[in-house]
Amino acid sequence: xxxxxxxxxxxxxxxxSQDHKMISKQFLITGIFMGIIGVFMSMLFRMQIAWPEKSxxxxxxxLGHHQTDGVMNPDIYLAIVTIHGTIxxxxxxxxxxxxxxxxLLIPLQIGARDMASGFLNMVSYWLFFLSSIIMVISLFxxxxxxxAGWTVYPPLSALPQAIPGSGLGMTLWLVSMAIFIASSLIGxxxxxxxxxxxxxxxxxMTRLPLTMWAFFITAVIGVVSFPVLLSAALLLIFDRxxxxxxxxxxxxISGEVLHYQGGSPVLFEHLFWFLGxxxxxxxxxxxxxxxxxxxxxxxxxPIFGYRxxxxxxxxxxxxxxxxxxxxxxxxxxxPFLGSVFTFTTLLIAIPxxxxxxNYITTLWKGNLQLNPAMLFSIxxxxxxxxxxxxxxxxxxxxxxxNVHDTYFVVAHFHLVMGVSAIFGMFAGVYHWFPKMYxxxxxxxxxxxxxxISIICAYGVFWPMHFIGLAGLPRRYYTNTNFPLFxxxxxxxxxxxxxxxxGGLAQIIFLANFFISIYRGEKATQNPWRSNxxxxxxxxxxxxxxxxxxxxxxxxxxxxYSKRVDxxxxxxxxxxxxxxxxxxxxxxxxxxxx
Amino acid sequence: MLALFYIFIVVAIGVSFWQxxxxxxxxxxxxxxxxxxxxxxxxxxxxxxxxGMMIYCLIFMNVIMLPESASIEGEHDDNLFDITFWLIGxxxxxxxxxxxxxxxxxxxREGQKAKFYADSHKLELIWTVxxxxxxxxxxxxxxxxxxxxxxxSDDKDxxxxxxxxxxxxxxxxxxGEDNTLGYGNVNYIKGINTMGVDMTDKNALDDKHVTELYxxxxxxxxxxxxxQDVLHSAYMPHFxxxxxxxxxxxxxxxxTPKYTTEEMRQQSEVIEKTAGINKIRKEKGEDPYVFxxxxxxxxxxxxxxxxxxxxxxxxxxxxxxxxxxxxxTLASVIK
Numbered sequence: 001x002x003x004x005x006x007x008x009x010x011x012x013x014x015x016x017s018q019d020h021k022m023i024s025k026q027f028l029i030t031g032i033f034m035g036i037i038g039v040f041m042s043m044l045f046r047m048q049i050a051w052p053e054k055s056x057x058x059x060x061x062x063l064g065h066h067q068t069d070g071v072m073n074p075d076i077y078l079a080i081v082t083i084h085g086t087i088x089x090x091x092x093x094x095x096x097x098x099x100x101x102x103x104l105l106i107p108l109q110i111g112a113r114d115m116a117s118g119f120l121n122m123v124s125y126w127l128f129f130l131s132s133i134i135m136v137i138s139l140f141x142x143x144x145x146x147x148a149g150w151t152v153y154p155p156l157s158a159l160p161q162a163i164p165g166s167g168l169g170m171t172l173w174l175v176s177m178a179i180f181i182a183s184s185l186i187g188x189x190x191x192x193x194x195x196x197x198x199x200x201x202x203x204x205m206t207r208l209p210l211t212m213w214a215f216f217i218t219a220v221i222g223v224v225s226f227p228v229l230l231s232a233a234l235l236l237i238f239d240r241x242x243x244x245x246x247x248x249x250x251x252x253i254s255g256e257v258l259h260y261q262g263g264s265p266v267l268f269e270h271l272f273w274f275l276g277x278x279x280x281x282x283x284x285x286x287x288x289x290x291x292x293x294x295x296x297x298x299x300x301x302p303i304f305g306y307r308x309x310x311x312x313x314x315x316x317x318x319x320x321x322x323x324x325x326x327x328x329x330x331x332x333x334x335p336f337l338g339s340v341f342t343f344t345t346l347l348i349a350i351p352x353x354x355x356x357x358n359y360i361t362t363l364w365k366g367n368l369q370l371n372p373a374m375l376f377s378i379x380x381x382x383x384x385x386x387x388x389x390x391x392x393x394x395x396x397x398x399x400x401x402n403v404h405d406t407y408f409v410v411a412h413f414h415l416v417m418g419v420s421a422i423f424g425m426f427a428g429v430y431h432w433f434p435k436m437y438x439x440x441x442x443x444x445x446x447x448x449x450x451x452i453s454i455i456c457a458y459g460v461f462w463p464m465h466f467i468g469l470a471g472l473p474r475r476y477y478t479n480t481n482f483p484l485f486x487x488x489x490x491x492x493x494x495x496x497x498x499x500x501x502g503g504l505a506q507i508i509f510l511a512n513f514f515i516s517i518y519r520g521e522k523a524t525q526n527p528w529r530s531n532x533x534x535x536x537x538x539x540x541x542x543x544x545x546x547x548x549x550x551x552x553x554x555x556x557x558x559x560y561s562k563r564v565d566x567x568x569x570x571x572x573x574x575x576x577x578x579x580x581x582x583x584x585x586x587x588x589x590x591x592x593x
Numbered sequence: 594m595l596a597l598f599y600i601f602i603v604v605a606i607g608v609s610f611w612q613x614x615x616x617x618x619x620x621x622x623x624x625x626x627x628x629x630x631x632x633x634x635x636x637x638x639x640x641x642x643x644x645g646m647m648i649y650c651l652i653f654m655n656v657i658m659l660p661e662s663a664s665i666e667g668e669h670d671d672n673l674f675d676i677t678f679w680l681i682g683x684x685x686x687x688x689x690x691x692x693x694x695x696x697x698x699x700x701x702r703e704g705q706k707a708k709f710y711a712d713s714h715k716l717e718l719i720w721t722v723x724x725x726x727x728x729x730x731x732x733x734x735x736x737x738x739x740x741x742x743x744x745x746s747d748d749k750d751x752x753x754x755x756x757x758x759x760x761x762x763x764x765x766x767x768x769g770e771d772n773t774l775g776y777g778n779v780n781y782i783k784g785i786n787t788m789g790v791d792m793t794d795k796n797a798l799d800d801k802h803v804t805e806l807y808x809x810x811x812x813x814x815x816x817x818x819x820x821q822d823v824l825h826s827a828y829m830p831h832f833x834x835x836x837x838x839x840x841x842x843x844x845x846x847x848x849t850p851k852y853t854t855e856e857m858r859q860q861s862e863v864i865e866k867t868a869g870i871n872k873i874r875k876e877k878g879e880d881p882y883v884f885x886x887x888x889x890x891x892x893x894x895x896x897x898x899x900x901x902x903x904x905x906x907x908x909x910x911x912x913x914x915x916x917x918x919x920x921x922t923l924a925s926v927i928k
Binding site: 073074075078148149153154155156159162163164248249250251252253257262263264265266299300301302303304305306307308330331332335338339342343346347349350353354356357358360361363364365366367368369370371374375378381382385386389390392393396397398399401402404405406440441442443444445447451454455458459462463465466467469470471473475476477478479481482483484486487488489490491504507508511512515516519520521523527528558560561562563566569570573578593 | 818
């Protein structure tokens with residue numbers, strides 16, 4: 001890997017690149033495009049929820065035969081909701097977030113020339129690309145894309161008689177997801193192997209930045225849980241195409257009894273949520289890792305409780321694999337199981353609380369550099385707390401009975417994993433943009449982007465809790481058939497207006513991102529005055545990351561504002577500045593932190 | 594109105610693009626102390642916005658919420674919910690204060706140095722043990738209530754009712770004199786036997802097929818749920834009751850109605866909510882709404898999922914007895 005004199009063509013450099021930095025950009029750009037589709041869909045269905053009978057030319061223009069006079073049809077409403085969920089959870093917040101930052105940062109922050117297998121890394125991206133293409137193609141299927149909700153519970157997802165989207169649209173969904181899972185698994189294995197084996201001299205596990213810990217544990221959860229979703233999908237394919245009965249039994253539809261005997265949809269729910277719940281943390285942990293790094297750097301302080309942070313990441317990861325049943329309290333499974341899952345679920349509150357308090361303590365008595373990345377990280381802590389707290393309602397099985405599948409749930413998970421994770425992703429983009437493109441993003445636009453986004457995020461999701469508590473079920477095409485919900489209509493209009501503004505505000509980000517690639521201010525080598533290894537590489541990318549030898553690491557990543565006298569806050573900085581690169585050797589008599 | 598909306602959007606986009614290109618020409622990327630000062634103040638302003646919105650919603654959206662539980666079992670749900678909600682409400686207000694106040698207070702300034710503070714086992718112990726202690730209470734009460742609700746084993750004199758789901762309607766079957774439901778399976782669906790009841794099963798003969806639920810006040814009702822096609826979920830929000838209907842298996846749930854529909858209509862929260870709804874309906878020229886209990890579908894089940902409901906009426910026991918006696922038995926309907 002050390003000699004790099006082979007000639008790079010356009011194709012090997014920009015398309016079939018095996019360089020982790022290029023692959024990370026490919027993941028990011030693909031993720032952004034999928035994100036545009038996903039957010040746009042949410043704007044469409046929010047318009048339907050707020051103004052159910054109104055005709056919109058935008059709906060007429062985009063939905064073709066799935067609309068009547070500018071009003072979307074009920075089945076395409078469900079399809080749009082389904083695809084919004086699928087795209088945001090998997091394509092944006094899993095591949096877009098993990099794929100981008102794990103690829104960019106793992107080799108750079110541990111001091112490696114590249115991923116353990118550059119080839120597999122390339123395969124991982126192209127499988128992701130292929131699955132994205134198939135998912136997008138499924139939008140153009142005559143009968144519409146998959147419509148059974150992003151959880152694709154059978155029998156609805158198995159029977160085209162039940163909903164038109166369960167025909168070819170669902171087949172493409174399953175094929176796309178199977179490829180996606182393969183991509184994710186290959187990527188995750190690569191991350192794990194790389195972090196285990198390719199750390200530079202001196203980079204002990206206990207000196208890794210928290211980003212690395214987060215990405216590492218995320219990859220482990222992915223490897224543990226994604227295969228289960230793959231098997232769930234395969235069995236669903238068997239049921240759909242080859243007449244097996246894993247999930248189906250005793251079905252009478254369209255005037256006939258189907259042959260399926262002995263299966264159970266509850267089995268699918270178990271398999272799905274065995275991935276589905278860890279998936280929440282696959283989405284969230286990288287964002288928390290990014291945030292840990294950015295909050296520490298911009299507070300000019302060590303992250304508070306480094307070891308407790310690692311411990312809580314591990315605790316969350318472990319617990320995340322034994323709580324899936326809290327999505328199924330009213331599925332008809334044995335109530336005793338519900339008790340067990342309530343217990344394990346609520347335990348997650350403990351490591352989560354530790355993380356939140358540690359972030360806040362890191363801010364305390366800092367010298368906060370309020371860059372856009374920092375603001376997004378602070379925003380993440382805020383939405384993570386707001387969304388996390390309502391988890392105490394949903395995780396308690398007795399309370400879940402009445403809010404299950406209402407808008408209360410929608411508000412909860414959008415704040416705790418949707419908004420939080422996307423804020424983490426934005427924070428990462430603003431922070432590491434100079435590392436990716438050698439230029440800086442504009443801060444003024446960053447500020448506008450942040451404040452509009454967080455105001456709209458709360459404007460959408462805070463009131464949504466209350467319409468959930470009013471008993472409004474999610475995934476209703478319109479609420480006009482229930483006079484009971486007439487007094488929620490105005491609130492839904494307000495929510496939609498916030499959603500539309502928030503969605504359109506992302507144009508600011510897109511403009512800033514794409515213009516800065518070409519016209520942004522030239523970056524200096526270490527613009528945020530950070531400690532970690534990636535800022536010791538040259539601004540111009542070189543294959544192999546460091547032109548000469550890989551630097552050796554002598555300390556942890558968080559020696560910000562270290563003093564001559566550790567007990568005297570007024571004493572001088574030990575190294576003359578408020579940051580110390582990990583590559584700086586310990587001074588004589590310096591205590592490692 | 595709509596045209597105005599579109600014009601607004603076009604103008605907004607135009608102005609944004611103009612502004613964006615203008616701002617992009619300002620080549621500044623890293624926060625200065627001046628930025629820190631501005632952003633710190635904005636953090637405070639945002640906190641004010643957040644607090645304002647949270648408090649506004651908590652106060653003024655109270656009226657749209659579900660009224661107190663209409664089932665005896667649900668009383669503890671409401672209790673537990675209140676405890677949980679107060680708790681998370683207080684924590685929410687405190688945490689958001691700390692987050693945004695610290696952002697303001699410790700904004701970067703000339704000559705300010707951050708404190709080097711990497712660890713404190715004491716603090717970490719505090720915020721591990723405190724949530725754990727609180728959780729013991731929530732988990733304990735929650736599990737006790739969960740077992741209360743879900744345990745249907747000792748309700749010998751409960752009324753047994755089957756709730757039957759299909760795309761996109763609800764039906765119900767009362768167990769009749771013997772209070773035992775006859776066997777049902779999709780293979781028996783034929784003609785007017787739409788719920789697939791096995792008419793050779795003698796328990797089925799006195800069963801009664803209805804399309805609206807009548808429940809007596811104060812008697813435990815034991816629901817058995819079936820679905821003939823896809824997953825549905827029988828959601829009865831006023832009773833704090835919900836259970837999925839799963840093809841291929843029978844699921845169950847039970848509760849005891851506490852108020853008749855008539856009593857519920859006289860309840861102050863319901864009167865207030867109904868008044869609010871009727872004000873809106875009057876403006877739109879629609880018929881006034883009268884409160885009724887409902888059973889809604891709460892699991893995505895197809896295109897008309899949004900319109901799958903059944904009325905529930907709770908009455909005094911005598912009235913219920915009268916009503917049930919009037920319903921024809923399956924034996925008399927299905928020949």
